[in-house]
Amino acid sequence: MSSEARREPLIEVENLYVYFYTYAGVVKAIEDVSFTIYKGETFCLVGETGCGKTVVSRTLTNIVPPPGRIVKGKVIYHRDGEEVNIIKLSEEELRNIRGKEIAYIIQDPSAALDPLYVVGYQIAETMVDHGTVKDFKEGFGRAVRLLKEVLIPDPERRVKAYPHELSGGMRQRVVISMGLSNEPKLLIADEPTSYLDVTVQAQVLDLLRELKGKKGLTVLLITHDMGVVAEMCERVAVLYAGNIVEVAPVDELFKRPKHPYTVGLLRAVPNPLTEIEKLESIPGTVPNLIKPPSGCRFHPRCPHATEKCRREKPPLIRVGPSHYVRCWLYAGKGEEVSRSE
Amino acid sequence: MADLKRFLVRRAVTFIPTIIGVTLITFIIAFVIPANPARAWAGGIKADPHVVATIVKEYHLNDPWYVQYYFFMKGILTNSIVDPLFNYKVMSYMLARFPITFQLTLFALFFLIVLGIPLGIISALKKDTVIDAFVRVWALTGVSVPIFWLGYIFIYVFFYMLGWITVAGVPYPKVHITGIPIIDALLSGDWTTFAENIKRFILPGFTLGFAGIGIIARLVRNSFLEAINSDYIYFAKMRGLRNRRVFMHALRNALVPVVTVVGLQFGGLLGGAPITETVFGIPGMGRAMVQAIFNMDFPVLIAGTLLAALIFVITNLVVDILYAIIDPRVRF
Ligand SMILES: Nc1ncnc2c1ncn2[C@@H]1O[C@H](COP(=O)(O)OP(=O)(O)O)[C@@H](O)[C@H]1O
Ligand code: SF4
Ligand SMILES: [Mg+2]
Numbered sequence: 001m002s003s004e005a006r007r008e009p010l011i012e013v014e015n016l017y018v019y020f021y022t023y024a025g026v027v028k029a030i031e032d033v034s035f036t037i038y039k040g041e042t043f044c045l046v047g048e049t050g051c052g053k054t055v056v057s058r059t060l061t062n063i064v065p066p067p068g069r070i071v072k073g074k075v076i077y078h079r080d081g082e083e084v085n086i087i088k089l090s091e092e093e094l095r096n097i098r099g100k101e102i103a104y105i106i107q108d109p110s111a112a113l114d115p116l117y118v119v120g121y122q123i124a125e126t127m128v129d130h131g132t133v134k135d136f137k138e139g140f141g142r143a144v145r146l147l148k149e150v151l152i153p154d155p156e157r158r159v160k161a162y163p164h165e166l167s168g169g170m171r172q173r174v175v176i177s178m179g180l181s182n183e184p185k186l187l188i189a190d191e192p193t194s195y196l197d198v199t200v201q202a203q204v205l206d207l208l209r210e211l212k213g214k215k216g217l218t219v220l221l222i223t224h225d226m227g228v229v230a231e232m233c234e235r236v237a238v239l240y241a242g243n244i245v246e247v248a249p250v251d252e253l254f255k256r257p258k259h260p261y262t263v264g265l266l267r268a269v270p271n272p273l274t275e276i277e278k279l280e281s282i283p284g285t286v287p288n289l290i291k292p293p294s295g296c297r298f299h300p301r302c303p304h305a306t307e308k309c310r311r312e313k314p315p316l317i318r319v320g321p322s323h324y325v326r327c328w329l330y331a332g333k334g335e336e337v338s339r340s341e
Numbered sequence: 342m343a344d345l346k347r348f349l350v351r352r353a354v355t356f357i358p359t360i361i362g363v364t365l366i367t368f369i370i371a372f373v374i375p376a377n378p379a380r381a382w383a384g385g386i387k388a389d390p391h392v393v394a395t396i397v398k399e400y401h402l403n404d405p406w407y408v409q410y411y412f413f414m415k416g417i418l419t420n421s422i423v424d425p426l427f428n429y430k431v432m433s434y435m436l437a438r439f440p441i442t443f444q445l446t447l448f449a450l451f452f453l454i455v456l457g458i459p460l461g462i463i464s465a466l467k468k469d470t471v472i473d474a475f476v477r478v479w480a481l482t483g484v485s486v487p488i489f490w491l492g493y494i495f496i497y498v499f500f501y502m503l504g505w506i507t508v509a510g511v512p513y514p515k516v517h518i519t520g521i522p523i524i525d526a527l528l529s530g531d532w533t534t535f536a537e538n539i540k541r542f543i544l545p546g547f548t549l550g551f552a553g554i555g556i557i558a559r560l561v562r563n564s565f566l567e568a569i570n571s572d573y574i575y576f577a578k579m580r581g582l583r584n585r586r587v588f589m590h591a592l593r594n595a596l597v598p599v600v601t602v603v604g605l606q607f608g609g610l611l612g613g614a615p616i617t618e619t620v621f622g623i624p625g626m627g628r629a630m631v632q633a634i635f636n637m638d639f640p641v642l643i644a645g646t647l648l649a650a651l652i653f654v655i656t657n658l659v660v661d662i663l664y665a666i667i668d669p670r671v672r673f
Contacts, residue, residue: 063579099581106579111572114590115670116597129582162669178580 009078010186010218011037011060014339016073018055018064018242025290029055029068030242034339037186042212042219044229044250046265047239050286053222054107056239057188060220061098062086077102079185100130103184107191109171113163119174120144120159126178146177150207169200173207180211188220193228205232226265230254235322237340238262241286241297247340248323258325260302296328304329316340344672345662352661356654363650364643368410371639378402381637382425396425417644424640431640435626435648440520441511442625444538445618446610447523448546449553453603457554461561461599462592468566476562480555492548492620499544506544509622512537545621549614553606560602565595597668601660608656612649 018030030052037043045053058064059075075086079101086094098104106112113122123146124139133139140159147155150173163171172192179187189208193201209232212219221232229236229250236253238246238261246259257263284301287293296314299305309328316326317334324340379402383392397403401412416422420432427434464473499505513522516529523542526535568574568591577587613627622628626645633641665671 058579061579065575095581095583097581098579104576104579106572106576108572112576114573114577114594116593116668117590125582125586126580129580129586164670 007038007041009036009076010039011078011220012074012076013056013059014074014076016056016059016075017071018052018059018068019071021067021069022290027289028242028292029289030059031292033073033239033242033244034341035237035244035247036341037218037220038235039218040216041234042221042232044233044236045220045222045239046224046226046229046236048224048286051239052242053224053239054190057104057190057220057222060086060186060188061102062089062094063098096130099126099178099184100132100182101184102186102188103179103182105172105175105179105187105189105192108195109168109175110163110195112175113171115163118160118162119147119166119171123147123159123174123178123181126181130182132182142181143177146181147174149180149211150174150177152177167200168196169204172196172200172204176204176207176211180215183215184217186218186220188222190222191224192221194224208232226268238265241292242289243297243326244324244340245298245327246323246325248320252320252323256320256323258319258323258330259298259327260304260329261298296326349658352658356651359654360647360650364414364647365410367643367646368413368639369406371642372406372409374637376637378425378637378639400425413640413643414647417640417647422640424638426636426638431644435629435641435644438624438626438629439648440522441623442613442618442627443611444511444521444523445542445545445549445614445623445625446607447521448542449550449610449614450603450607452547452550453553453557453606456550457557457603458561458596458599460554460558462565462595464558465562465565465569465595468562473562476555476558480559483552483555486551488548488552488616489620491551492545492617495544495548496620507537507540508544510541511624512541542623545617545623548621549610549617557599557603557606561595561599564598565591568592568594593667597664600663600667604656604660604663608653608660611652611656613645 013033013035016030016033017028020027020029033052033056035043045056047053055064055068059070060077062070062075064070070087073087077084077086077097086097089097113119120140120143121136123143124133124136127133127139127142128136133142144155144159147158152158152170152173158166158170163174166174172195176192179189192208193204196204205228208219208221211217219232221228223229233250235249236247237244238253238259240261246253246257246262248256248258253262254266257266287297287300293300293310295311296302296305296309299309302309306328312328314326314328315331315336316324316339317330318324318337319330319334322341324337379393379396379400380386380388382396383389401409404412413422417432420430422431423429424431424434460472460476460479464470464476467473496508500508511522512534514526514529514531514534516525516531518525518528523535523538526532526538571591571594574587574591577590582590613625613630615627615631617623618625618628619631626648629641630645632638633645
């Protein structure tokens with residue numbers, strides 16, 4: 001990592017709350033989440049399924065699906081020296097950002113593509129609708145080059161293939177090429193490999209890393225896999241039941257994990273390069289967020305929980321230069337802050 | 342292309358048992374009816390026994406059922422069987438009525454498409470509003486209201502009370518190109534005949550399409566809702582596509598199943614619409630069939646059944662081909 005002083009923020013999420021207004025009740029999916037993504041880094045959001053990673057990523061272009069709503073907080077986007085709050089933008093302004101300045105790669109590449117159109121058309125339309133190519137003819141030409149860039153063999157032919165004619169790994173490469181097509185400032189990859197075979201997973205991660213190096217991309221990588229974190233990221237935020245419980249540079253987190261949940265996550269991965277689906281070392285499951293546990297949301301599963309943990313929400317504590325943890329165990333062992341970076 | 346050819350051959354082979362099955366069932370129903378067709382054809386109770394005997398011999402009425410069936414089918418297909426009551430060739434008679442039925446079906450199809458599809462899209466976009474409820478009620482009414490009642494109500498309102506339309510008769514243009522009056526009128530620019538045809542067919546077409554409009558609208562609504570809630574539409578929005586393009590993606594996907602249903606409805610209606618044609622006095626295949634039933638005119642009945650079955654399997658085939666064209670996942 002380069003020197004702290006030169007780091008320039010690209011996205012700053014401040015004290016964000018996202019609720020889903022369902023028939024069963026209000027799902028408090030995200031509460032008081034803050035983090036910063038710096039230009040040029042790969043920032044990781046990690047946590048079990050259902051802890052809110054996808055919802056957080058969608059707040060960055062304010063595209064949380066109904067009945068979800070951002071109820072509080074800010075998403076500051078540093079756009080050419082200007083600061084814009086994403087939450088305040090109009091639909092049309094957001095549309096201009098989505099897919100152009102902030103692009104997504106989603107989990108299931110098979111469902112992401114329209115089955116009735118050839119992939120070249122779908123890559124091209126992503127550029128045509130943002131005015132980065134003048135027409136579909138130029139768009140198809142660019143699509144061929146993009147497919148080559150994501151290492152799809154025989155791109156001249158594949159550009160005319162329908163999604164069902166490609167393998168899962170190939171489809172994910174197509175989705176990645178769409179994400180890259182407008183040269184975004186931020187690429188959000190939401191579990192880009194979890195629907196792929198293990199061998200293909202490694203290839204796709206390699207590709208992402210290589211593209212990142214080549215283009216100096218800023219990446220927000222979402223995963224439930226600590227092995228992927230170790231391999232890909234510079235800084236990590238650990239999410240649990242809609243709260244950020246720990247933020248740290250990757251080696252700091254692996255060497256000195258503070259939060260009991262992070263410790264559990266790492267214990268589930270004896271070797272960070274093996275794949276783990278379930279976190280058996282932490283008994284229990286992610287709680288129902290309509291009635292989240294009082295105090296610390298992790299207390300029902302925490303081996304160190306005390307009466308205080310059950311009653312009061314723990315503060316966010318800065319335990320090291322870039323290391324933040326939300327846990328009563330560290331009260332008094334660092335400076336209390338209102339948001340993490 | 343080779344695939345298409347193989348597909349066509351395979352399907353054509355399955356046609357034959359379908360057609361034989363349908364006509365055979367009709368024939369057997371006619372055969373077991375405890376009536377004496379020969380006497381009915383010869384003039385009823387007072388029929389001359391000599392004439393009756395000739396008819397029995399001519400039409401093989403005393404032969405076993407399979408001989409009769411073979412005789413009828415062969416006569417119809419080679420257009421050699423002559424109607425015992427009216428002295429015309431049965432197949433020519435039915436084929437001459439086909440353009441009228443076709444024209445009526447075109448009108449019904451027109452309403453199915455221009456009302457059914459937009460209503461479906463609107464009720465999907467305005468889900469759970471008054472419009473959505475209206476379409477729901479329409480669909481329910483459409484399938485539960487008897488078509489003859491609807492037809493008479495429409496005639497009462499639009500013909501008798503308002504006088505907006507004309508009933509009965511089919512005006513033909515002078516030029517004969519396809520045999521379908523409204524299309525020939527259009528092709529030859531005979532606007533008076535064109536307008537007259539519209540005036541006569543608009544109401545029966547709407548009546549015939551009425552049930553289908555509601556069904557199509559509901560189908561479009563549900564398949565459009567499914568499309569706009571799919572991952573690829575969400576991802577299209579995440580890519581920042583323009584609203585119009587996102588809409589087109591959803592629409593095209595939503596219409597895939599609709600093409601099948603519209604096609605099948607079209608094929609079903611083309612076989613003749615007995616009730617609508619009778620209520621509105623349209624001289625199509627459906628009305629011919631109804632009259633044939635009253636007259637115990639079995640040759641016409643079987644010819645009509647054969648034509649309806651043929652038309653249905655052919656439209657089915659066309660629908661399948663269309664389906665493969667619009668949905669690249671479908672292979673022959
Ligand atoms: N459409 C929705 N309706 C209701 N609740 C939702 C919806 N989408 C997400 N949530 C809530 O948000 C939580 C986080 O979901 P998500 O961000 O998809 O988790 P992750 O990506 O970490 O697996 C879920 O556990 C659920 O409670
Ligand atoms: S605050 Fe208490 S319950 Fe929560 S993680 Fe820390 S020790 Fe466990
Ligand atoms: Mg997710």
